[in-house]
Amino acid sequence: MEKEITDKVLGQLKFFEKRKIWWKHTDVSLYSSDHKLDLWVQDENHEGVLDVQREAYKRYMENADKYIKEVPQYILDYYKWHYEEIDREVELEDNQKIGSITAEGVVNDLMNFYYLFICRDGSYGWLASCCWDDNYFAILLSESKPRMMTYNQLYDLNKINDDTFGLLVHDGMQRWLGLEQNQFYGESGILQIEVEGGYDEEISPIQQKAYKTYLKNKEAHFKDLTKMMLTVYLGDEKKADAAMKVNGVTVVDRSLLPKTLYIDKEGNYGWICYSSWDDKYLGVLLSEKGLHVMRTDELLSYAIYKRKNEIVMDNVFGMLFTDYMGYEKTLIVKLAGRTYTLPLTIRADDAELTDEMRSAYKQYLKLNSTLWEGVKDAMLEYYLRGYDWFSTFMDFPEELSKENVNRENVMSLVKFKKLYISDIDGRIAWLCECPTAEEDGLAFEFTDGEIETIAQTDII
Helix, strand or coil, rough: CCCCECCCEEEEEEEECCEEEEEEECEEEECCCCCCEEEHHHHHHHCCCCCCHHHHHHHHHHHHHHHHHHHHHHHHHHHHHHHHHHHHCCCCCHCCCCCCCCCCHHHHCCEEEEEEECCCCCCEEEEEEEEEEEEEEEEEECCCEEEEEHHHHHCCCCCEECCCCCCEEEECCCCEEHHHHHHHHEEEEEEEEEEEEECCCCCCCHHHHHHHHHHHHHHHHCCCHHHHHHHHHHHCHHHHHHHHHCCCCCCCCEEEEEEHHHHHHHHEEEEEEEEECEEEEEEEEECCCCCEEEEEEHHCCCCHHCCCCCCCEECCEEEEEEECCCCCCCCEECCCCEEEEEEEEEEECCCCCCCCHHHHEEEEEECCHHHHHHHHHHHHHHHHHHHHHHHCCCCCCCCHHCCCEEEEEEHEEEHEEEEEECCHHHHHEEECCCCHHHCCCEECCCCCCEEEEEEEEHCC
């Protein structure tokens, strides 16, 4: 194949073997970028430029002004929706923060646009870089609305227009990706849709039905999510109900924010949510009755757990995952004014839940709103009682000396790890790391409703 051609529509082109593209420089720059927008025309099989690519180029040129006008707002929406993650990765200037940034500011200050890329099927988009990612990303322009994706997804573009989901683009692994506009906590944002399926697999009627069911119940799901978080913050379900009656569903900050809706091949679905308290993600299963918080990997593998009978629904505990040691679920709890994601572990070697275990968990739910104050008192009493011994192997900072320690600052020694229920008479305790406890670890047991500080070895 010739390394240089003159195309009747695209003009003088050179072949770039490494990228498998025809390319040329242009005099066009986008926004305030100093970079010129080079043209890349895909040709991985050395077949030459196709008519569909020439028509795509004409269509792009006819609509270029429209794209230039539309894309900044689209990217601003994307930026705001992913702001928590971006802010964690990049040191942003004041005018780049979420309350100040504008559509023009995003494309002018945070991005550079390099290429117009035309795929073999006539799809096309811009390749750009941004301050929050070291890799190129692509903005697909040839559909009815712009679509953000990776460079590899554009290069290997595999798309379908599904009657239920609309435009879906394959990620090259095991998921079809879509987008959906939403209103969460009073703000509009982009929810990514991920539908399980291989590169050559179609969307199934089961998945279409699941998505329709989700859309029908979406508002109710979000109301339930808001109530769940209010109950964590206020420590009481009745207080959460009262707050929602007065203020609706906008009373909670963006503390657990849905980012992705995942639908597996068997029609199970749920949100992958960003948790602002620990900058991590949680799964929230929606396809069963009620909300079920779990690790993200548990949501993605829910169908596998289900097939293996490794999920139990209990009237008191709710949904539990089983293992050889017993049962586990994920809890969202508020301790000392802070929110945590911590596991509940139920030790049950004989694989049976007992009434004693259920009673212990009911005790936790009953005490949860006031438990923290009792833990502070128990920790201070434990610390002062053993201070002389602790000081033989620990160097305490001045604020934790015997004269200065108090029920507030003593808790800086404690790192909560899990809520634990023993198979021995249903004893229940918070297990913690604490330097005063050395290898044994520390536990706050409240089986009888009174907080007692013990070594973890006394209950595990």
